[in-house]
Amino acid sequence: MPELPEVEIVKQSLNKKIKGKIINKILVKNRNLRVRVPKGFEKKLFLKKIIKVSRFSKYLIIELKDDSYCLLHLGMSGTVHLISNKTNNKISNTSFYNSPYLPVKHNHIFFIFKKVKFIYNDPRRFGYVLYFKNKKELNKFIGRYGPEPFSPDFNLNYFRKYLANKEKNIKNFLLDQNFVSGIGNIYASEILFKSKINPHTKAKYLNLKNYKDLILYSKLVLENAIKDGGSTIRDFRNTSGNIGKFQKKFKVYGRENKKCLNSKCKGRIIKKIISNRSSFFCNFCQK
DNA sequence: AAGAGGCCCTGATAGC
DNA sequence: TGCTATCAGGGCCTCT
Numbered sequence: 001m002p003e004l005p006e007v008e009i010v011k012q013s014l015n016k017k018i019k020g021k022i023i024n025k026i027l028v029k030n031r032n033l034r035v036r037v038p039k040g041f042e043k044k045l046f047l048k049k050i051i052k053v054s055r056f057s058k059y060l061i062i063e064l065k066d067d068s069y070c071l072l073h074l075g076m077s078g079t080v081h082l083i084s085n086k087t088n089n090k091i092s093n094t095s096f097y098n099s100p101y102l103p104v105k106h107n108h109i110f111f112i113f114k115k116v117k118f119i120y121n122d123p124r125r126f127g128y129v130l131y132f133k134n135k136k137e138l139n140k141f142i143g144r145y146g147p148e149p150f151s152p153d154f155n156l157n158y159f160r161k162y163l164a165n166k167e168k169n170i171k172n173f174l175l176d177q178n179f180v181s182g183i184g185n186i187y188a189s190e191i192l193f194k195s196k197i198n199p200h201t202k203a204k205y206l207n208l209k210n211y212k213d214l215i216l217y218s219k220l221v222l223e224n225a226i227k228d229g230g231s232t233i234r235d236f237r238n239t240s241g242n243i244g245k246f247q248k249k250f251k252v253y254g255r256e257n258k259k260c261l262n263s264k265c266k267g268r269i270i271k272k273i274i275s276n277r278s279s280f281f282c283n284f285c286q287k
Numbered sequence: 288a289a290g291a292g293g294c295c296c297t298g299a300t301a302g303c
Numbered sequence: 304t305g306c307t308a309t310c311a312g313g314g315c316c317t318c319t
C-alpha cells in the first residue's frame with residue numbers, strides 16, 4: 001500500500017494522537033510477520049514514553065524516551081488504526097483509509113495506552129516491526145538505504161556516479177531503495193511521465209536533462225501527493241471514504257488505454273509489466 | 288558486481 | 304454457486 005507520501009500522512013496523524021503517551025501494554029497476536037517479532041519485543045517497549053513519531057522512507061519511527069526506537073514498515077497491505085479503549089474496537093479515529101471500522105482479521109500488534117490503542121493490521125504480512133536500542137543502531141539500519149528524494153544527497157553528482165554505465169532500466173532504479181528511498185510503483189510511473197522518460201530506458205542512456213527532471217519531479221510528485229493526503233487506490237474491506245486524494249491526479253497509473261493528459265499528445269497510456277511490476281506510460285511523450 | 292527472477296502472503300476480481 | 308487464475312501500493316534472497 002504505502003509509499004513515502006502515505007507513510008508521511010500516517011506519521012502526521014499518528015503523531016498528534018500518541019505523542020507523549022506511555023505504552024501500558026503491547027499485545028502481539030501474530031509474530032509471523034515478514035520479519036518475525038522477537039519474543040522480547042513486548043518487554044522492550046513496556047512502560048516507555050513516546051517522544052514522537054517520525055519517518056524515514058517508508059518506515060514509521062516511534063521514538064522512545066530512553067533513546068530506543070521502534071520501526072514499523074507497512075509492506076503492501078499494512079494499515080494502522082487508532083481507537084479509543086472505550087469504543088469496543090468498533091470505531092477507528094485515525095487510519096490512512098479513514099475506515100470507520102477496525103478490520104476484523106489481521107490485527108497483529110496492539111500498542112495499548114491509557115485511553116487509546118494503536119493497532120497494526122496487515123493481511124499480507126509483508127510489513128514488520130523492528131526495535132533498535134539506540135540511535136547508533138537505528139542510523140546503521142537507515143544508512144543501508146539511499147537518500148530520499150528530498151535529501152541534498154539526491155543530486156546530479158549522485159546520479160552521475162550511480163547511474164553511468166548501468167544497464168538496468170530507470171524504472172527499476174526508482175524502485176530500488178538502495179538508490180533512492182521512498183518511491184514505490186505508483187510514484188515511479190508518475191515521476192517518469194513528468195520527466196518524459198520511457199521506463200525501459202537504460203540508466204546509462206540518460207542525459208543531463210533527464211537527471212535534472214528526475215531529481216525535480218521525484219521531489220514534486222511526492223510533495224504534491226503529501227499535500228493531497230496521499231493516494232488510495234483500492235478500498236479497504238468495502239468501507240467507504242478515504243483521506244487520500246492524490247489518486248485523482250494520477251497522470252498514468254491505472255490509466256491504461258486512456259488518453260495521454262499532455263495537452264498536445266494524441267497517445268494513449270500503455271500498461272506493461274517491467275521487472276514483474278506493472279508500469280504505465282505514454283509511448284509518445286516518454287522517449 | 289550487476290541484473291534477472293522467484294518468493295513471501297491474503298484478498299479482490301474476472302472469467303469460465 | 305463455485306472453482307481457477309491473475310493481480311495488488313514491497314523488498315529480500317539466490318542464482319548466474
